[in-house]
């Protein structure tokens with residue numbers, strides 16, 4: 001495995017070729033780093049599961065270069081979904097749609113629908129375009145972490161998470177820290193009324209405004225369609241406790257206006273919600289790097305992107321059935 005830091009056109013070509021040959025390429029997106037494979041190659045996609053240690057029934061998001069590719073992977077696309085795709089792609093939004101024949105069971109976890117996203121990140125888009133020039137149709141890319149762990153927002157974190165599981169022909173592309181820092185909003189578009197399954201930077205307010213109607217939210221209940229929807233997920237090694245002040249020797253993440261108790265390690269002091277999302281996962285990782293056993297997190301109180309932060313942190317605090 002090679003980590004490439006200077007991403008030139010030649011590097012993009014090399015990475016696209018590696019993917020076409022069935023290798024894995026970890027790449028930055030605006031949300032978190034993805035672990036990419038040719039979404040039509042069953043063996044390559046199978047390697048994503050083994051590198052992540054992820055159960056096979058958890059579906060993968062297919063990343064495409066533009067809304068024009070949507071029909072290759074999905075059919076019976078409702079008008080509202082097309083509207084959302086046109087408005088928010090490229091961007092931090094995944095649409096769950098009825099699958100076309102190209103989306104095989106090894107991508108969808110055997111479900112009749114497929115998750116699609118156009119990322120808004122220069123390296124990711126260049127890679128997708130180059131991959132399509134080589135005849136590729138889409139890249140399966142879950143977050144580039146081991147199953148149940150925190151998503152990586154830097155190439156170093158990708159390396160720490162999965163470096164030892166990658167093969168010599170696999171690549172990690174370094175694109176500095178991800179802009180947004182939490183995973184995309186997932187919207188189930190297979191019913192008359194869209195449902196948010198995972199909150200993200202495209203908020204329910206933004207979606208309702210663009211569609212001019214109410215939508216529903218269902219972050220935790222129901223069948224487990226999305227692995228990020230397991231109650232316990234996004235976990236560092238340290239124990240995460242919510243809304244309590246840190247004690248001596250413990251880590252603490254809170255908005256900048258909340259003071260650090262004496263003897264605690266301040267891991268992050270974001271000044272606003274965007275900054276909170278942006279540094280959250282690295283702050284949790286820092287706690288692990290410092291070998292802290294406990295991290296106290298004061299949740300932000302706002303709505304919008306704060307919903308995504310609350311969702312992820314609540315799940316990292318629930319350390320049951322971890323693997």
Ligand code: TXA
Pocket residue numbers: 029031032033034035058059060061094096108111113114115117119141142143144182183184186225226227228229
């Ligand atoms: O921001 C993101 O979405 C990042 C970047 C790399 O694009 N990707 C990401 O993928 O977070 P992943 O696999 O770590 O999380 C995607 C979630 C998973 O929980 C998966 O089960 C769910 O989306 N998902 C994917 N396809 C689905 C489908 N057809 N139906 C329901 N859930 C689906």
Ligand code: MG
Pocket residue numbers: 142143151228
């Ligand atoms: Mg993930």
